[in-house]
Amino acid sequence: QIKPAQSGGGSVQVGGSLRLSCEVVRGRCMGWIRQARGQGREVIAVYEFDGTTNYDDSVKGRFTVSLDSAKNTLYLDMNNVQPEDTGRYYCAIDHQGYSSCTVYAGADHFGSWGLGTEVTVSS
Numbered sequence: 001q002i003k004p005a006q007s008g009g010g011s012v013q014v015g016g017s018l019r020l021s022c023e024v025v026r027g028r029c030m031g032w033i034r035q036a037r038g039q040g041r042e043v044i045a046v047y048e049f050d051g052t053t054n055y056d057d058s059v060k061g062r063f064t065v066s067l068d069s070a071k072n073t074l075y076l077d078m079n080n081v082q083p084e085d086t087g088r089y090y091c092a093i094d095h096q097g098y099s100s101c102t103v104y105a106g107a108d109h110f111g112s113w114g115l116g117t118e119v120t121v122s123s
Contacts (some may be wrong), residue, residue: 002112004074004091009117012081016121020089022114028097032065032076033107035116036087041107045076048101056103058084069070081121099102 008010008020024030031046044056053065064077074091092110094101099109 003113004093004114004119006089006091006114008090009119011120011122012078013097014082014121014123016081018081018119019077020036020078020091020092020117020119022074022076024072024074024091024093025095025112026067026069026072027093028110029094029097029099029101029111030065030067030074030109031092031094031101031103031107032074033092033110034061034085034087035090036084039087041090043103043105043107043108046101047074049097052101054102063119081119083123086119086121088118089099090114090116 022045035041041068047065049114062080066075091114093112
């Protein structure tokens with residue numbers, strides 16, 4: 001299975017913005033998962049094949065997930081970033097669709113993962 005190719009990330013100051021990109025083979029559910037150092041994986045945003053999106057409360061109103069169908073690229077636009085947004089961000093694809101496409105479904109149903117990209121928010 002082809003791994004999604006991620007780009008973006010880096011260091012940003014509190015209150016700043018950042019865009020993450022992920023070239024994908026589109027699936028039924030595409031998501032962004034965050035893992036802070038020493039913590040578990042946290043699904044923060046998902047994009048369903050019909051355009052429906054869902055966000056974790058920690059990023060709602062600040063982050064936006066979108067898909068450019070022409071480029072087969074999934075984006076995560078991060079605005080007003082905070083120190084707690086620091087972590088490694090993965091994009092992941094669920095091609096099977098056996099699980100619901102919400103942040104509450106967890107990360108285990110995603111079968112294809114990018115390598116991740118680091119985001120560091122500093123004050």
